Amino acid sequence: MITVAEALAAVLELGAPLEQEFVPLGEADGRVLASDVAATRNQPPFSASAMDGYAVASTDVSEGDRFKVIGEAAAGHRFTGAVSVGEAVRIFTGAPLPEGATRVIIQEDVLRQGSTITLRGNLDEGLHIRPAGGDFAVGDIIAAPRRLGPSDVALLASMNIAQVPVRRQPVVAIVATGDELVQAGEVPRDDQIIASNSLGLAAMFRRAGAISRVLPIAKDTPTSLKMALSLAEGADLLVTIGGASVGDHDIVADVAETLGLERQFYKVAMRPGKPLMAGRIGKMAMIGLPGNPVSSMVCGEIFVRPLLDRFLGLPASARRRTSMPLSKPLPANAGREHYMRAVGANGAVAAFDRQDSALLTVLSQANALIVRPPNDPARNVGDMVEVITL
Ligand SMILES: Nc1nc2c(c(=O)[nH]1)N[C@H]1C(S)=C(S)[C@@H](COP(=O)(O)OP(=O)(O)OC[C@H]3O[C@@H](n4cnc5c(N)ncnc54)[C@H](O)[C@@H]3O)O[C@H]1N2
Ligand code: MOO
Numbered sequence: 001m002i003t004v005a006e007a008l009a010a011v012l013e014l015g016a017p018l019e020q021e022f023v024p025l026g027e028a029d030g031r032v033l034a035s036d037v038a039a040t041r042n043q044p045p046f047s048a049s050a051m052d053g054y055a056v057a058s059t060d061v062s063e064g065d066r067f068k069v070i071g072e073a074a075a076g077h078r079f080t081g082a083v084s085v086g087e088a089v090r091i092f093t094g095a096p097l098p099e100g101a102t103r104v105i106i107q108e109d110v111l112r113q114g115s116t117i118t119l120r121g122n123l124d125e126g127l128h129i130r131p132a133g134g135d136f137a138v139g140d141i142i143a144a145p146r147r148l149g150p151s152d153v154a155l156l157a158s159m160n161i162a163q164v165p166v167r168r169q170p171v172v173a174i175v176a177t178g179d180e181l182v183q184a185g186e187v188p189r190d191d192q193i194i195a196s197n198s199l200g201l202a203a204m205f206r207r208a209g210a211i212s213r214v215l216p217i218a219k220d221t222p223t224s225l226k227m228a229l230s231l232a233e234g235a236d237l238l239v240t241i242g243g244a245s246v247g248d249h250d251i252v253a254d255v256a257e258t259l260g261l262e263r264q265f266y267k268v269a270m271r272p273g274k275p276l277m278a279g280r281i282g283k284m285a286m287i288g289l290p291g292n293p294v295s296s297m298v299c300g301e302i303f304v305r306p307l308l309d310r311f312l313g314l315p316a317s318a319r320r321r322t323s324m325p326l327s328k329p330l331p332a333n334a335g336r337e338h339y340m341r342a343v344g345a346n347g348a349v350a351a352f353d354r355q356d357s358a359l360l361t362v363l364s365q366a367n368a369l370i371v372r373p374p375n376d377p378a379r380n381v382g383d384m385v386e387v388i389t390l
Contacts, residue, residue: 014287015310016310016311021166023163024162029148031164032166033145034165034313039141043136044094046097047096048094049093051104056087057084058103059103067088069087070115073098074091074095075093075094078095102127144165169210171235172235172238173237175225175231176195177220177240181193181195184196198241200296200297201297202214204300225252225255236285238287239287240252240289241291245291256281259281271357272295276288293359293363294359297363298357324384324385325348329378329381332375332378334374338372340355341362342370344387349385366390368387372385
């Protein structure tokens, strides 16, 4: 058995950053920026008023000063003349500052009578001017790679970048295997269960930026499995679930080999997830996940998500770990790296007592995994442990 770190290094070799494509800005949320983009305009493109009020040509003003109102500037409607000492231009938030203006007096500080304004006492001291290019200027860059979120979409829009260069999304084909499985919504026989992992993993991979294609469930026969696997053609990554262990019906590796699988490794010193397998069929990467529901989800977090980052051109490495104190003792660990479902709260973390890899209820209550090194001794409350946030 190889270590988790060795297995992850091998898995990451199965992928490389995918091609760049352009998408309309409205579809860029969640995508990964593939090349730096540069602003081709300044924002704001002119000095602008930050408030509703009066633009004047003097910064040094005091109570009782009077100004003659000579015109108006609104957002989208520039005042074309200039303002001189003793004059004011009625101005609104976002309007270009008239030539000569150096300060905006907010309207609350002004008494207006006809076309004359008089300043009140306790004047607000701000100039209320947004300088041209104060947000960004021509040539300012949004650096790739970067997973784009709503604020990036707003910034790109402000830069008028309507077509965004992003990485193509990796296509992941997911094949669940086993005679005992039926799709959610179907009626199982009394010796059957619902295929849960395929939908759980599809959701996980989608959130990570992939396109998940859940293929029909394969029966435990070479013919059925070959048929299901052949439907994966064209995907960047094939993920199988189950049939990975040593039982008579665990045929995934054998069947994949008849399709040309070059296997990189089989079996990792981790719990859950021991019977993990990885390799390549032609150009397609393949990861064979163990069937136990929690094993497949944990291996999805630990191996598949970093591989998806790699396809997306993001820095691909082991999931980030933080140190946290235990709020409940832990028994000694055996010889495999153990990923324990846990809850982190108020700065401390506690593992669930039940860690059987069939228990999805426990996984769904967990918000973290405690990572125990092989042969870690028993730990007490307050001892620091490594934690991956889910
Ligand atoms: N003699 C041994 N038996 C087992 C070993 C071993 O080393 N020696 N390893 C155990 C470990 S650890 C794991 S993990 C499992 C993994 O086995 P497989 O990958 O072959 O998985 P299956 O046998 O097909 O299924 C295991 C379990 O999970 C259920 N399952 C499978 N697929 C799904 C799915 N898509 N959705 C929901 N549930 C699924 C399946 O019904 C079984 O209950 O092997 C141990 N055995
Ligand atoms: O390695 Mo298995 O995944 O412990 O349940």
